[in-house]
Amino acid sequence: MGFNIIFNSTGIINFAQGEFAMFGGLFAYTFSAVLGMPLPLAVLLAIVATALIGALMERAVVYPLRNASIITAIIATIGASIFFKAVGRLFWPNEAYKVPEFTSGNLSLPRVTVSQQFLWVLGLTVLSVAAVYLFFNRTKAGKAMRACSINRQAASLVGINVSRMSLYAFTLAAALGALAGLINAPFASYSIGLFLGVKGFTAAVVGGLGNTFGAVTGGLVLGLSEELITGFLTIVLGVSTGYKDAVAAALLILILLLRPQGLLGRGVVEKV
Amino acid sequence: MPGGGIIRDELKNQGPQRGSLCWEKKYRQLLALIKAQRVLLIFAIFLALLPIWADPLAGPIHLNIILTMRLVGIFTIAAVGLNLLIGYAGQVSLGHSAFFGVGAYASAILAVKAHFPVWLAIMAAVIASAFIGLLVAPVLRLKGHYLAMATLGLGFIAFVFMREMTWLTGGNVGIANIPELSLPGLRITNDRGEFYMVWVIALIVLALCGNLVRSRTGRAIRALHQSDVAAGAMGVNVSWEKIKVFMLSAALGGLAGGLFAHLQGYIDPNLFTITLSIQLVAMVVVGGMDSVWGAVAGAGLLTFLPKIVEALPKWIGPGVPKWIANYSNYEGIVFGLILVLTMIFMPSGITRGLSDLGRYRRSPFVNPYRKKVVE
Numbered sequence: 001m002g003f004n005i006i007f008n009s010t011g012i013i014n015f016a017q018g019e020f021a022m023f024g025g026l027f028a029y030t031f032s033a034v035l036g037m038p039l040p041l042a043v044l045l046a047i048v049a050t051a052l053i054g055a056l057m058e059r060a061v062v063y064p065l066r067n068a069s070i071i072t073a074i075i076a077t078i079g080a081s082i083f084f085k086a087v088g089r090l091f092w093p094n095e096a097y098k099v100p101e102f103t104s105g106n107l108s109l110p111r112v113t114v115s116q117q118f119l120w121v122l123g124l125t126v127l128s129v130a131a132v133y134l135f136f137n138r139t140k141a142g143k144a145m146r147a148c149s150i151n152r153q154a155a156s157l158v159g160i161n162v163s164r165m166s167l168y169a170f171t172l173a174a175a176l177g178a179l180a181g182l183i184n185a186p187f188a189s190y191s192i193g194l195f196l197g198v199k200g201f202t203a204a205v206v207g208g209l210g211n212t213f214g215a216v217t218g219g220l221v222l223g224l225s226e227e228l229i230t231g232f233l234t235i236v237l238g239v240s241t242g243y244k245d246a247v248a249a250a251l252l253i254l255i256l257l258l259r260p261q262g263l264l265g266r267g268v269v270e271k272v
Numbered sequence: 273m274p275g276g277g278i279i280r281d282e283l284k285n286q287g288p289q290r291g292s293l294c295w296e297k298k299y300r301q302l303l304a305l306i307k308a309q310r311v312l313l314i315f316a317i318f319l320a321l322l323p324i325w326a327d328p329l330a331g332p333i334h335l336n337i338i339l340t341m342r343l344v345g346i347f348t349i350a351a352v353g354l355n356l357l358i359g360y361a362g363q364v365s366l367g368h369s370a371f372f373g374v375g376a377y378a379s380a381i382l383a384v385k386a387h388f389p390v391w392l393a394i395m396a397a398v399i400a401s402a403f404i405g406l407l408v409a410p411v412l413r414l415k416g417h418y419l420a421m422a423t424l425g426l427g428f429i430a431f432v433f434m435r436e437m438t439w440l441t442g443g444n445v446g447i448a449n450i451p452e453l454s455l456p457g458l459r460i461t462n463d464r465g466e467f468y469m470v471w472v473i474a475l476i477v478l479a480l481c482g483n484l485v486r487s488r489t490g491r492a493i494r495a496l497h498q499s500d501v502a503a504g505a506m507g508v509n510v511s512w513e514k515i516k517v518f519m520l521s522a523a524l525g526g527l528a529g530g531l532f533a534h535l536q537g538y539i540d541p542n543l544f545t546i547t548l549s550i551q552l553v554a555m556v557v558v559g560g561m562d563s564v565w566g567a568v569a570g571a572g573l574l575t576f577l578p579k580i581v582e583a584l585p586k587w588i589g590p591g592v593p594k595w596i597a598n599y600s601n602y603e604g605i606v607f608g609l610i611l612v613l614t615m616i617f618m619p620s621g622i623t624r625g626l627s628d629l630g631r632y633r634r635s636p637f638v639n640p641y642r643k644k645v646v647e
Binding site: 060061064065071072073074075076078079080081082083084085086087089090201202243245246249250252253256257 | 358364366410411413414417418420421422424425426428429432433436550553554557561603604605607608609610611612615616
């Protein structure tokens with residue numbers, strides 16, 4: 001979703017989105033385990049801190065490049081991503097940290113046992129989707145952001161501060177990324193960075209870039225089809241499970257080639 | 273040389289005066305060639321003389337320049353190829369590690385398992401990479417971000433295949449004992465010999481690519497960058513030109529990969545991850561997107577930089593705090609910073625950016641990479 005928000009309002013694909021998730025996890029670890037804060041407060045602070053980093057990045061990197069070409073912007077965000085990762089290593093040198101679970105223990109239902117962590121993940125995802133939906137459709141800032149995505153020039157003509165919207169978008173995306181990193185797994189590690197980015201982008205494309213709800217659907221469709229295809233390959237054809245990541249990438253390419261507007265997105269008429 | 277024979281015949285038939293004119297013409301052509309390729313020649317002389325001062329210096333500065341320059345040569349080849357694609361044709365590829373890896377693996381497998389001679393294996397690797405390039409060419413129908421992400425996906429798929437096809441590639445263990453580069457007859461297997469061999473190939477590639485971009489094909493490719501539609505309207509076969517330059521770029525990636533495999537003597541999939549793709553793109557972009565020499569500058573800067581950063585604590589000596597000396601990832605910080613800063617302040621790369629600075633004003637031409645978007 002973070003990808004979508006940024007792409008929506010700035011037209012830039014943020015390769016550092018995965019690093020936001022990384023920072024979210026690392027901050028939460030620091031606040032809760034090292035500084036001994038209660039978990040809800042730590043999570044909240046982690047999200048705020050990551051959002052600040054997002055805002056900082058927008059001002060430092062994206063704002064000066066607002067008129068640059070695609071490749072320039074891509075390289076700059078990749079550079080930011082590498083920089084963030086290296087800085088992260090400077091302060092948190094270990095490979096992985098364990099963020100405490102929200103509540104431990106399992107919830108026993110008839111026939112199935114679900115870990116409470118899973119319920120938290122589900123609940124927070126639904127909650128954040130709802131919040132983002134409301135934000136984009138009910139609040140003035142959200143509507144202004146959507147206006148920027150449709151036509152930046154027109155948006156600025158009706159009095160919307162386009163560059164401020166871009167700042168908000170990055171802040172929001174960073175906060176969401178932090179949340180994603182927090183609920184992704186009880187572990188905060190480095191390897192999730194770029195990989196999470198690729199998957200997040202795939203999910204956003206599957207759902208249609210520029211379509212807020214699409215990203216959620218895309219995430220679901222992607223996760224399910226990845227598991228199903230990998231399951232099919234391993235069980236029926238006897239291929240090793242290591243190909244799982246290749247399946248995700250192949251899905252991305254296929255979707256891009258066959259339905260570039262996404263599964264839910266509308267067709268876009270290209271102007272010359 | 274058939275030309276030489278003709279001239280000698282003319283000498284015999286038409287007297288000395290006519291002949292001397294011919295020789296003078298040849299001489300003038302040679303001078304013109306030297307003038308046209310003077311940068312290349314100066315660079316070649318610089319490289320040829322490099323070992324003289326670089327070898328004694330290696331000890332005191334904790335940095336073996338010759339060893340590093342071999343890698344620069346290899347990355348130059350790959351970066352020039354990628355530059356044709358990104359800088360000239362305007363097609364972003366974030367998956368060039370795939371071709372680099374395919375070249376390395378093809379060459380290594382052929383040389384180790386099928387006992388091919390080294391250079392034959394490398395040639396086969398070039399063809400294999402070009403073929404893979406042709407195979408995945410349909411992604412070229414995509415544009416902008418989509419193309420970038422699709423090629424990123426390709427690089428990822430290639431990495432997974434290298435890791436998982438254990439029967440062929442050895443999986444995570446990789447392939448070891450790859451024969452070194454050597455010339456038939458001569459037995460030069462030391463670093464300096466390899467340095468010369470790699471750079472002779474790199475210079476040939478540079479010269480050929482320099483010519484290519486000034487040819488009809490080169491102009492067609494550049495037309496693609498500005499606008500597909502306009503290029504098509506001018507009679508450029510858009511999709512075929514794209515496929516051609518993609519294949520060429522893949523082939524050069526494969527050549528670099530093949531050389532790399534034989535130079536290192538050992539390869540495993542973790543050498544060919546997305547990070548490599550990003551490094552290659554960074555070399556092109558930081559070096560300068562529309563110049564062949566940009567690739568050299570980018571490859572040189574980004575290959576030497578990590579080594580220098582690594583050697584830096586040794587230069588400063590024991591005064592460095594331990595937690596700084598032990599931290600191994602400054603490369604990431606510097607690399608990331610360079611990418612961001614170059615993009616912000618010199619979006620057309622350091623070669624162009626520095627020459628602009630040298631002239632103390634910006635180029636009078638509109639920089640095509642800095643599109644002005646009306647806000």
